[in-house]
Amino acid sequence: MTALAHRTPSQAAFGGVLRSFGLIHRVMRPYFHQFGLSQAQWAILRTLHRAATEEGRTEGLRMMEIGQRLLVQPPSVTTLVHRLVKARLVRQVKASTDRRGFMLRLTPKGEKLVNRVLLAHHNQIRLVMGGLADDELPRLHGYLERLNTHLAALAAKIPATLD
Amino acid sequence: MTALAHRTPSQAAFGGVLRSFGLIHRVMRPYFHQFGLSQAQWAILRTLHRAATEEGRTEGLRMMEIGQRLLVQPPSVTTLVHRLVKARLVRQVKASTDRRGFMLRLTPKGEKLVNRVLLAHHNQIRLVMGGLADDELPRLHGYLERLNTHLAALAAKIPATLD
DNA sequence: AGTTGATGTTTAGGAGACTAATCACTTTAC
């Protein structure tokens, strides 16, 4: 009918990101389920593992830090971590200097599970991203990185307008 | 420590998509909130509007069809639509031929709201995707389209293995 | 020392997503 039926480049790319996420979620859910994990739970385990092995944060991470890295609010971290603690994959270590909070670390059981997942992860991610050629992946990543920098600035600005 | 700390191109691009989605969600939530909508509710209204105006589906869409288009399972559609019906934005029309289901259409109030959102939408999406130049957006979209085709094939294959 | 304010986490309540099971109808097959 009208010529406005066509989507602009912005809208097409925007929709592409949303759809990619939805499809990735669909593919990754059964994968994580193999290990008895959800995507959100894996994200926390991986974050703790990375902090310990790649950043030397042997004392662990605070709840808040995890939330910031995963773009998730504190209450979400609370319940998620609570389940992981019950499953003996994560433990809370009292910080002697500040009795409000504590540090989160992987238990030996948690580390073992993370290593088991990591063994399969390389191939799984390659499978998921297999629609693109080796020289295209860095370009896609480059676009997304710049988009994400822009989005982070936008996201940081918006809550301030509600004051 | 180890050389394995670096992420592969697949992992970097994969993480980029997840982060883009998270940041987009953060930016779009308050935007939709202006109109009293959530992102999921808007997706349904927009889907019904597109079907009616661009596809000539004046009779409306079935619950199932909405779920398929939005990559969402039937129970999610049920509760979401129920709220929109209560808000008088959507109505269920009995299909005379099949008494199991019904067709969903926008009410006049719903159409008015969709048009009001669409007025702002162009600019909002441009703002969100503003981190990229005009000639980059189609390239990003191209990559995502091919990725999504690949992912859709993967997603279609996986549930079959559970039979 | 004692309020005041800032910070870290939890609680309460709600929306959106899922799976598995159920209900209501249609269609198919005997």
Next chain:
DNA sequence: GTAAAGTGATTAGTCTCCTAAACATCAACT
């Protein structure tokens, strides 16, 4: 024409995420 299989939608129960409000502790100022 009735039983069986299939299809459209809902219910029940769980998980993840949110905002707003409470709670607990720390820091700072008088």
